[in-house]
Amino acid sequence: MSLLEAILIGIIQGATEFLPISSDGHLVLLPAIFNISQPDLVLIGLVHAGTLLAILSYFWRDLWAIARAVLGGLARREPFADANARLGYLMILGSVPAGIVGLLALDFFERQFGSPTVAAVGLLITAVFLVVGERLNRGAKTLDRLTVLDTLIIGSFQVLALFPGISRSGSTIAAGLGRGLDRPTAARFSFLVGLPAIAGAGLLSILDIFSAQGSLPATHYLAAFVAAAIVGYLCIAFLLNWVKRHTLYPFAVYCALFGLLYLLFTVL
Template sequence: MDWLQIIILALIQGLTEFLPISSSAHLILPAQLLGWQDQGNSFDVALHVGTLTAVVVYFRHEVMAMTQSFFRSGFSKNMERDAKLAWAVIWGTVPVGLVGLIFSAFDIVDLYLRSIPVIATTTIVFALLLWWIEKRAVARRDEYDIGIKDIMVVGIAQAMALVPGTSRSGATMMAGLWLGLSRSAAARFSFLLSIPVIVLSGGLTTLKLIQQPQAVHWGELFAGFSIAAVSAFTCIHFFLKLIDKIGMMPFVWYRLALGAVLLTIIFI
């Protein structure tokens, strides 16, 4: 890969992983639209580790509190609220873990879903769903005030986001808003949910990498990791600062515009 491709792909991963616009779609599109050679599994792992590092560092206090509380009261009847949130993250990851294993076993995404028509469809459909929910959402709760049914709804939404163009963060935030979470609470829970998901997806990609003998270009990997980490950290910071003010509509309009461009490309 040349340095322009490294920088652009790392910025795309860092800036779109935590926005409701689908990082997977944006990583697929440059190769299909610009004719770039596929970046390979090792570079994908580096980008995922970069975004994982960003979210763990940003939420380090919350992660530490959840971990300590989990081992202190996570198996008692009177759990602390941080232990309950830790369990929410664990249970919310189960659906995407199960579906992800099935998709990986049959290579469903690579064989059937990594295409511009699929991305265009999911981009537009989920934009309209996000629009509908945003207009009807009533913020009543935060991420500490969710039950098992709420967790399962968000978890199933996250599993649906395995389809490129859906957006993991978009699907989980949309589900959170529908359940009555505030925008910032839905975003925080979505970002915390991303930690085990990125670990799982990065682990699966690493296993594939181990099975494929490839030359490792450490300079490219470190550059991708660094750029993805810094851009993701910046994105999380400003997104949480602004989301209660701007709402979800800017992302709805962006997705609709992107979907329209993709449809144009398909039919030209």
Template sequence: MWEMLQAMVLGTIQGLTEFLPISSSAHLRIYPELFGWGDPGAAFTAVIQIGTELAVLIYFRNDIWRIGSMWCRSLFRPELRGHLDARMGWFIIVGSLPIVVLGIALKDVIEQDFRNLWIIATMLVVMGLVLGLADKLGSNSKKIKQITLRDAILMGGAQALALVPGVSRSGATISMGRALGYEREASTRYAFLLAIPAVVGAGLFELRKIGEPVAAGQTDYGWGPTIVATVVSFLVGYAAIAWLLRYVSTRSYTPFVIYRVVLGLSTMVLLGTGVLVAQA
């Protein structure tokens, strides 16, 4: 019963933080440690992200169907290959390659070394400042329909940085989008679409590890708590998507930048005073 309650809390944290540019993986590493629950582990973190990506699939179902169907038709009808939706399909595929390649190549480092709280706290601060700078200096001259292959590759490369907890998948992609001159809403919407292949793929890949023995210092969440956390993350995540898209259409990312810096510095203080342990 206690593990189920923990799962509900972790699912809520995942749902609230996956789409905000504040790093869900950092929160799923810091707060359980602070609560004395231990590290939930990379596998649990990856699997419950399937819940939030299911929210993306449902929320953007019309966009995804339009892009997917046009991309498939363009494979057999050359005259459709210049259509925005056909190109967007290729952009999402190409933009997903960096995180897939690096994710496989750095698998062991990601699951162990990158989960060090000093690294996570540093990334929260550094990438928070990067987000703030990109948002302040970036123009609002480009809409999502103006995306190019070069921009798709650059944003895909930025997304790959999120293999380090604390960077934030959406935050890194949005930062690059804003630096390239895309509107906040366009950068955010593309970040959501670009994340689908990587997050769903990683979650399905790690699914086999649920129920297996975990590393020292990690909490052994079995199938029951993992399913509960995934369902909760879906429900909370769906609401978070709608709120964030409305928010960024009229406001800046400054509150998220401040929050990231405060959380990162606070984590460093807790590590320095021994309240938190960097790594089990």
């Protein structure tokens, strides 16, 4: 793998992890389409670490406020009195469905990553989610009005995102819109509720680094890590700004076209 390919992998991971177009789908399909060398475990671990750094850097103020509120609430024996503390518990609750299913069926989901066709179909499903979410977008519910049921439903959509091609952010934003959240709130909560899952995947990938043999020069790994972190941070900022004034339809069109074109080319 060349330095340019390593940087490209970092850019793909950084952009597609947070835009509602599926990072896993792209990491499966693009190497298959352009005959890019498959990244080794060290590179995969580092680009996941890069996106983890991006989301922690962007939301550090929110996370600090949540952590202080949770600890303060426990100290006062009033764990749910503060809105930030409540948000912290909802973030954890929303991660439970995907965490349980992911652990119980890890081998099954890992096998799906060997099939570009599954990833292409997943992109079509993501497109449907985004369109349906926009069609259901009638609400103005804010985070302080989010219920336990809302959180469990939104979090359950992260289970579907274990399949390559189904976007975690796309599916959870669509679920949030369906539960009455306005678009900016749905996008913000999508990132927050997905943070434990992103952190878990990032930490597992980082652990893989220590059990794998790197096959690339150190400069390749560093470049991919930096690219994933910078592009990831910019894409979080872009999406949160975009949803204030625009719909998710352009992302739905992109996912549908990408998935359909791949399926058509494989048939022809």
